[in-house]
Amino acid sequence: MASGHIVVIGAGVAGLAAAALLGRKGYRVTLCEKNEEIGGRAGCLEERGFRFDTGPSWYLMPEAYERFFAHFGTTPEREYGLTRLDPAYRVFQGERRVEVRTGDAEELFESIEPGSGARLRAHLDSASEAYCIALETFLYTTFEHPARLLTPQVRARLPHLASLLARPLAARTSQVASDPLLRHILEYPAMFLSSRPERIPALYHLMSHTDLRQGVWYPTGGFFAIVESIARLAEESGVHLRLGCEVTGIEVRGGRARGVHTGGGFVPADAVVSAADLHHTETALLPADCRTYPPRRWRRREPGPSVVLALLGVRGRLPGLSHHNLLFSPDWRPDFDAVFSGTGPSRSLYVCKPSVTDPHVAPEGYENLFVLVPAPARADLGRGSAYGEANGEVEAIADRAIEQVARAAGERDLANRIVVRRTVGPGDFARRYHAWSAGAIGPSHTLRQSAFLRGSQASRKVAGLFYAGATTLPGVGVPMCLISAENLLHWL
Incomplete structure (x- = not known):
């Protein structure tokens, strides 16, 4: 069995998974999370009988989940159960409506x-x-x-x-x-x-x-059910979770990570794993001479888009929508250009209606909607109502998206049937997760930001400092975060 004390920064999917795996290997693990709840972007909001996922919603690459849970002698089916979606998703463009079924494409x-x-x-x-x-x-x-x-x-x-x-x-x-x-x-x-x-x-x-x-x-209970399963495995592996414990700096002495500074004091460690945003870790938690990446590196990188989310509890049924729905604008490429140039949100939307598959995410007779609008990676677009005072621009983007969803679903009175409405804006990603440029997903997978060109999970300047999560290798998405956590074991 391994020995020593490791501090993991961030209790998102990668941080929880890394902590669980390290704890199972025999390390003493302290997991520090700045917010008062676990999950990071894969969080959860509950209100008036609705259970909203606040981030990932597409369950793809099942092999990654199976491999992770196999380390603990369990399976996804035992942990949360899975339902295969049919259709896989529904596509809307203008007056066209197409159902996409796996195997029938x-x-x-x-x-x-x-x-x-x-x-x-x-x-x-x-x-x-x-x-x-x-x-x-x-x-x-x-x-x-x-x-x-x-x-x-x-x-x-x-x-x-x-x-x-x-x-x-x-x-x-x-x-x-x-x-x-x-x-x-x-x-x-x-x-x-x-x-x-x-x-x-x-x-x-x-x-x-x-x-x-x-x-x-679809994982029963939504993606937060996965987060809860990983957190339980971490707890069973002896991980000490500290919520509301923001790391303000990584202590480096003699070229090695020696622990972390928090609002509650210093936490010594034999190694540190930062599952926080890589840009934040490098630029805010490390002294300048201990940073692997110089400032010019960030000027050349692409942070990826942000999003505006609308989490809606709706009275009555919405038969015009499937579980996953893609609403394509006729101006597909100009929309992408607007998002990535920072000039405006996309008119191509994604809508998830998990209540059609899982009755436990909404009260009987109601629907649960998750509406995602790709938006520029700009914190100044503001925050939503989910975590504080809503910004007018974020709410206006959500209003337009709701109108668009109403037209696609054939439910003109949709706005009047909303009984719960919470929004998330780019500013929330910057504030809650220290996301680089308020990005919602992670750095873009361009050629220069893929595979080994994306970086390394080990600091080149500080021994005993490692990285995990969507902002490092192998990339963005929940499966990649699980793989990132497992790959840490090779470094340690």
Whole structure:
């Protein structure tokens, strides 16, 4: 068994998972969380019988969850239960409405654009292969020994993989279908990667394997049920959780991390794992001469978008909406340009209605809605009502989104039926999570911010200091956070 005391900063998914794994290995672990509740972005708000997830809502890459829970002798099914969604999601664009079912995408494409079904089959064959290679070779690794990554499978596919890295996702999807709605089905996962189709490598077409072939699932109780399971495993592994305990600095002596400073005093440690935002860790918690990344590095990086969230409790049913709903604007690319240039929010929205699958997230006769509007990564757009006083601009964005959802769902009186309304704005991500540039997801997965180019989970300046979470390797999303936590074990 391992020994020594480790302090973990941040009780989001990565911090909880890292603490649980380290505790199970035998380390004494103290987990410091600045807020009064766990979960980070994957949080939960409960009001008047409604249970709202405040962050992730798409359950993809089931292998990552299975592998994590296997470390503790359990499974996702035992922990929270899973429901496979059918349809996987519903798509709206103008007057068009399409249901996307896992395994039936080729028939759907062919019915809308003859000839595209066969092209999609080839696209998904490539996506499935890339997904398997990534899972087996490039995700559960520290990139310390690059030569080991050149497995026979990778060497055999190097020319193809190189071609996927050399052009953007949008260029590849244009070869599959010309119909805008069909292309958007293949391109919307760019938002999962905190970017846009013109900026991420075509290699990320592997994401289409997850929703169009593998399946989309729902964890009973919502994503916070996953957080609660990981927290319980951490507690059972002996982790000491300190809520309302903000770390204000990392103590470095003799070139090594010796502990952390908090509002409640100094906490000594043999090693420190920061699962907080990497930019915040580097620029606010470390002395200048102990930072791995110089200021110019951040000027060249892309923080990814922020979002405005509207968490709505609605009286009556909304049959026009499925569990997952994508509302595509006809001005798809101008909308992305506005978000990433900082000039305005997107008119393409995402709406989750978990109450259609899970009756326990809303009172009987009511619906639970989670509305997400991609927005510029600007803290000055303000905060929402969920954690304090709402900003007028955030509320105006939410108002417009509710009107758009009402039209798509065929429920013109939707606004009048809202009995609970809470909003989250870019300023909340900056204030609650110290998110770099108020980003909601994490740094964009551009070519220069992917794989080993994304950085390292070990500080190059401070021994015994490690990083975890969406702002470091391997990337954004709950599965990546679980993998990030596991990869720490290789460093330690």
